[in-house]
Amino acid sequence: xxxxxxxxxxxxxxxxxxxxxxxxxxxxxxxxIPHLCHKxxxxxxxxxxxxxxxxxxxxxxxxxxxxxxxPAVGMKVKTASERAKASRRMIFELLLxxxxxxxxxxxxxxxxxxxxxxxxxxxxxxxxxxxxxxPDSSHPAIAVNLDACIQCNLCxxxxxxxxVNDVIGxxxxxxESEIVFDFADPMDDSTxxxxxxxxxxxxxxxxxxxxxxxxxxxxxxxxxxxVDSLCPYCGVGCQLTFQIEDNRILAxxxxxxxxxxxxxxxKGRYGFDYVHSPERLTKPLIRREDAPKARAxxxxxxxxxxxxxxxxxxxxxxxxxxxxxxxRDTHGPDALAGFGSAKGSxxxxxxxxxxxxxxxxxxxxxxxxxxxxxxxxxxxMEGIGSGAVTAxxxxxxxxxxxxxxxxxxxxxxxxxxxxxxxxxxxxxxxxVMDPRGQGLxxxxxxxxxxxxGTDVALLNGMIHTxxxxxxxxxxxxxxxxxxxxxxxxxxxxFTPERMEGVCGIPAATIREVARLYAQAxxxxxxxxxxxxxxxxxxxxxxxxxALALLTGxxxxxxxxxxxxxxxxxxxxxxxxxxxxxxxxxxxxxGDAEIRDSFEAAWGRDIAPHAxxxxxxxxxxxxxxxxxxxxxxxxxxxxxxxxxSHVREALAKLDHLVVQEIFLTETAAFAxxxxxxxxxxxxxxxxxxxxxxxxxxxKAIDAPGDARPDWWIIQEIANRLGLRWxxxxxxxxxxxxxxxxxxxxxxxxxxxxxAGSVTYPCDSADDPGQEVIFGDGFPTESGKARFVxxxxxxxxxxxxxxxxxxxxxxxxxEHWHTGAMTRRATVLDAIEPEPFCHLSPADLVAAGIxxxxxxxxxxxxxxxxxxxxxxxxxxxxxxxxxxxxxEAAANFLTNPALDPFGKIPELKFCAxxxxxxxxxxxx
Ligand SMILES: Nc1nc2c(c(=O)[nH]1)N[C@H]1C(S)=C(S)[C@@H](COP(=O)(O)OP(=O)(O)OC[C@H]3O[C@@H](n4cnc5c(=O)[nH]c(N)nc54)[C@H](O)[C@@H]3O)O[C@H]1N2
Ligand SMILES: Nc1nc2c(c(=O)[nH]1)N[C@H]1C(S)=C(S)[C@@H](COP(=O)(O)OP(=O)(O)OC[C@H]3O[C@@H](n4cnc5c(=O)[nH]c(N)nc54)[C@H](O)[C@@H]3O)O[C@H]1N2
Ligand SMILES: [Mo]
Numbered sequence: 058x059x060x061x062x063x064x065x066x067x068x069x070x071x072x073x074x075x076x077x078x079x080x081x082x083x084x085x086x087x088x089x090i091p092h093l094c095h096k097x098x099x100x101x102x103x104x105x106x107x108x109x110x111x112x113x114x115x116x117x118x119x120x121x122x123x124x125x126x127x128p129a130v131g132m133k134v135k136t137a138s139e140r141a142k143a144s145r146r147m148i149f150e151l152l153l154x155x156x157x158x159x160x161x162x163x164x165x166x167x168x169x170x171x172x173x174x175x176x177x178x179x180x181x182x183x184x185x186x187x188x189x190x191x192p193d194s195s196h197p198a199i200a201v202n203l204d205a206c207i208q209c210n211l212c213x214x215x216x217x218x219x220x221v222n223d224v225i226g227x228x229x230x231x232x233e234s235e236i237v238f239d240f241a242d243p244m245d246d247s248t249x250x251x252x253x254x255x256x257x258x259x260x261x262x263x264x265x266x267x268x269x270x271x272x273x274x275x276x277x278x279x280x281x282x283x284v285d286s287l288c289p290y291c292g293v294g295c296q297l298t299f300q301i302e303d304n305r306i307l308a309x310x311x312x313x314x315x316x317x318x319x320x321x322x323x324k325g326r327y328g329f330d331y332v333h334s335p336e337r338l339t340k341p342l343i344r345r346e347d348a349p350k351a352r353a354x355x356x357x358x359x360x361x362x363x364x365x366x367x368x369x370x371x372x373x374x375x376x377x378x379x380x381x382x383x384x385r386d387t388h389g390p391d392a393l394a395g396f397g398s399a400k401g402s403x404x405x406x407x408x409x410x411x412x413x414x415x416x417x418x419x420x421x422x423x424x425x426x427x428x429x430x431x432x433x434x435x436x437x438m439e440g441i442g443s444g445a446v447t448a449x450x451x452x453x454x455x456x457x458x459x460x461x462x463x464x465x466x467x468x469x470x471x472x473x474x475x476x477x478x479x480x481x482x483x484x485x486x487x488x489v490m491d492p493r494g495q496g497l498x499x500x501x502x503x504x505x506x507x508x509x510g511t512d513v514a515l516l517n518g519m520i521h522t523x524x525x526x527x528x529x530x531x532x533x534x535x536x537x538x539x540x541x542x543x544x545x546x547x548x549x550x551f552t553p554e555r556m557e558g559v560c561g562i563p564a565a566t567i568r569e570v571a572r573l574y575a576q577a578x579x580x581x582x583x584x585x586x587x588x589x590x591x592x593x594x595x596x597x598x599x600x601x602x603a604l605a606l607l608t609g610x611x612x613x614x615x616x617x618x619x620x621x622x623x624x625x626x627x628x629x630x631x632x633x634x635x636x637x638x639x640x641x642x643x644x645x646x647g648d649a650e651i652r653d654s655f656e657a658a659w660g661r662d663i664a665p666h667a668x669x670x671x672x673x674x675x676x677x678x679x680x681x682x683x684x685x686x687x688x689x690x691x692x693x694x695x696x697x698x699x700x701s702h703v704r705e706a707l708a709k710l711d712h713l714v715v716q717e718i719f720l721t722e723t724a725a726f727a728x729x730x731x732x733x734x735x736x737x738x739x740x741x742x743x744x745x746x747x748x749x750x751x752x753x754x755k756a757i758d759a760p761g762d763a764r765p766d767w768w769i770i771q772e773i774a775n776r777l778g779l780r781w782x783x784x785x786x787x788x789x790x791x792x793x794x795x796x797x798x799x800x801x802x803x804x805x806x807x808x809x810x811a812g813s814v815t816y817p818c819d820s821a822d823d824p825g826q827e828v829i830f831g832d833g834f835p836t837e838s839g840k841a842r843f844v845x846x847x848x849x850x851x852x853x854x855x856x857x858x859x860x861x862x863x864x865x866x867x868x869x870e871h872w873h874t875g876a877m878t879r880r881a882t883v884l885d886a887i888e889p890e891p892f893c894h895l896s897p898a899d900l901v902a903a904g905i906x907x908x909x910x911x912x913x914x915x916x917x918x919x920x921x922x923x924x925x926x927x928x929x930x931x932x933x934x935x936x937x938x939x940x941x942x943e944a945a946a947n948f949l950t951n952p953a954l955d956p957f958g959k960i961p962e963l964k965f966c967a968x969x970x971x972x973x974x975x976x977x978x979x
Contacts, residue, residue: 092107093169100219146176254320377687530607537834581619584620619746637668679709863950866936905924922937
């Protein structure tokens with residue numbers, strides 16, 4: 058150790074690292090010092106308020122709190138002197154006086170009771186406080202029993218400093234002080250987002266998962282074992298631990314993974330019980346002959362036997378495969394298509410595309426990435442030769458400017474958002490570019506609330522400014538890019554002064570943000586669906602790439618381009634080849650040499666032409682050009698635009714095989730339904746938005762006859778004439794690794810050991826590359842390419858008949874089509890019904906009361922739902938989340954496609970708002 062501090066700990070000469078506290082040094086050297094208000098976890102600042110960790114320092118009159126005190130050279134510290142021990146016992150006795158008796162402890166396994174027992178403190182000489190705070194059981198996930206609160210302040214730090222939600226505070230002084238939520242509201246009425254960080258931090262059980270308590274506040278079921286795994290929801294890839302009793306998940310804890318450092322959000326922590334839903338599919342099902350597809354959606358997912366009959370696996374697989382083979386052999390391979398899943402593992406994605414390519418014989422294989430970042434990936438592949446992020450999201454810790462455009466991380470990537478908020482607190486300047494207000498606005502230096510659909514105008518205004526004002530990095534442009542002159546020529550007309558009229562942001566502000574970004578030492582851009590889900594989504598992303606290349610804001614610490622990936626394995630599924638134009642690792646299927654190498658590896662021919670994309674496949678099915686489909690873990694009857702059309706297409710298919718965990722709106726149209734295991738019921742690797750490959754482990758047994766996806770895919774493959782014999786996902790992974798240079802250095806065995814490795818990773822001793830492209834790009838010339846974009850309006854603009862802009866998206870508690878989260882008790886209790894969000898001014902103008910049922914209509918359909926006043930909405934725009942089947946937003950959306958990414962314009966169409974109670978009154 059350089060500059061180590063030599064001091065004496067309990068009579069031994071030891072060394073502390075600079076900045077290390079006595080508590081930390083002691084802990085590292087194996088000496089445990091009691092602690093309550095101190096949480097040795099990343100992001101937690103020691104506070105030294107509870108005095109449970111007092112130690113004696115020779116020559117000092119008073120004892121010192123070891124969690125905040127750093128040793129000095131030559132200091133003599135005694136952690137176990139009688140004086141220190143007596144003082145610590147006194148503290149525990151004082152605290153014990155106010156605690157519920159041990160037999161009535163909410164959490165007998167809490168840190169408080171652990172230390173009380175270790176120190177042999179069983180009762181107290183001191184009187185208890187007369188008034189005991191009442192329990193607050195208002196929240197479905199978090200039980201609040203402040204009679205156990207010791208005011209150690211950890212929950213306040215958890216809420217304010219770690220997750221930066223600013224809900225919990227300390228009110229009152231001295232003896233009167235207490236923990237409050239907002240203005241002493243009941244927990245459920247507060248602005249709490251239920252991330253549970255406070256629960257995980259609480260050392261006494263004053264804040265606990267409600268799932269672990271009985272109604273009287275006493276412990277209920279207790280976990281008997283724990284399994285380390287991952288969160289099944291978003292692309293952040295939080296590591297977590299499932300706590301299990303009797304094959305049921307009782308609770309979930311955050312783990313110290315690279316992407317989350319013990320943090321979780323409400324879905325990861327409290328959204329797990331969908332796996333125990335009584336509506337899980339447990340038996341293979343075959344459509345009954347008396348159940349026509351025209352009335353498919355009459356089926357009740359809780360009782361499918363009105364439309365389906367149960368079958369053995371043998372029979373169901375036979376019917377499933379025979380139907381597919383028949384279509385292949387009579388109408389040709391391109392009459393078939395497959396939708397794989399970004400909720401399945403890498404191995405499952407790899408096997409699925411291999412099945413479609415070699416068993417069906419077509420490249421008609423796609424997945425939800427098409428509705429998601431397809432346009433971003435198209436622009437990134439074209440511009441920098443790689444579709445993944447150039448740096449992990451936590452690089453923002455090293456940025457001084459952070460742009461968030463068309464993404465709402467506090468809702469959709471809540472744990473990533475905590476690191477962005479941490480950066481803002483540290484002083485980084487956040488610039489939010491979004492037509493709607495959102496959770497990060499409060500932390501932002503600037504919020505550019507521009508007109509929806511005008512990103513190219515705003516961004517071209519910035520590009521123009523940077524070039525015109527000489528703010529580019531000429532050395533970077535010269536060395537690492539091509540096409541600058543063309544970009545310059547094509548953006549000269551886009552002055553901020555002219556763009557102001559298009560996007561609604563004052564020219565001076567456009568210039569200010571351009572300068573801020575260009576002159577930052579390190580700046581990072583995050584983007585999401587507001588950028589990608591447009592008919593000009595690829596152009597939007599091209600502009601973001603151009604900004605980074607002009608200024609050299611890529612390839613260094615704190616810089617980068619980060620399209621926040623959505624599903625937990627959308628990065629991995631795309632890497633594994635679940636895409637119609639690419640074989641694994643984005644190798645073009647049209648390239649004969651590449652095809653040869655895969656044909657050699659797989660022993661089968663691969664069709665030379667790229668396949669159709671998601672929306673194109675649905676259109677082909679509607680026309681009758683595609684008549685058979687295999688859909689695994691995807692719910693297009695809810696997630697694709699223009700639902701009426703999609704559902705007609707699904708009903709027209711001669712043969713539809715759906716592999717699911719629930720009887721979804723899509724499965725309702727199936728001829729055969731194959732019951733799959735859910736995330737915690739199987740092993741597999743998953744790749745998060747940061748390119749981190751991580752291991753998900755089987756924690757519980759699947760219900761009934763549900764089988765792992767990889768097993769089912771293999772059974773279908775073998776019935777289509779392929780001879781596969783994988784006996785565990787690791788074998789599929791190793792085969793895939795042999796074909797994918799990006800993960801060459803990440804063996805399954807290494808994954809099991811390390812839990813997480815970042816790709817690209819070339820060899821067993823390559824630690825994995827986090828910030829990439831510092832020395833060039835994986836393009837033919839090694840240089841990145843500028844691609845200029847012109848201004849195009851959205852496909853369908855508001856007009857007299859449809860005066861509003863409808864934009865769609867998500868809410869924190871629900872996942873996409875709701876298949877999982879509407880069956881997660883806590884999540885559905887928090888957001889149980891659909892709302893259309895309108896600006897308060899628009900509500901007043903239309904004479905609509907909040908809570909009133911309205912009808913929203915577009916040229917494609919209409920749905921009825923309640924109105925909600927939302928101050929984040931700009932006037933003239935309405936927002937509907939697409940998770941509610943009873944008011945499915947995608948009946949309304951426009952299927953018009955971006956020509957490059959083939960992504961539909963889910964963020965913009967023209968809509969009308971109608972009052973329904975008027976009709977009732979008439
Ligand atoms: N709770 C929850 N989290 C999720 C998901 C979920 O279903 N629920 N889904 C996951 C998936 S797959 C994905 S892809 C991500 C998506 O995560 P995000 O990309 O954050 O997705 P959205 O909420 O769809 O849209 C983001 C923002 O785009 C803005 N926007 C609308 N129109 C425009 C525009 O024209 N320009 C710009 N710049 N912005 C616009 C909206 O106001 C909104 O704030 O979330 C992931 N995380
Ligand atoms: N209007 C509108 N529409 C949109 C969007 C939008 O912003 N607005 N966003 C788009 C985006 S970004 C995306 S990513 C798509 C998402 O669209 P989808 O992928 O269709 O949506 P999910 O609800 O996530 O569907 C996943 C399905 O997998 C099932 N599942 C979960 N785990 C497993 C498993 O282990 N095995 C199997 N076999 N099945 C499993 C779930 O029950 C669920 O039905 O939606 C798109 N649609
Ligand atoms: Mo997505």
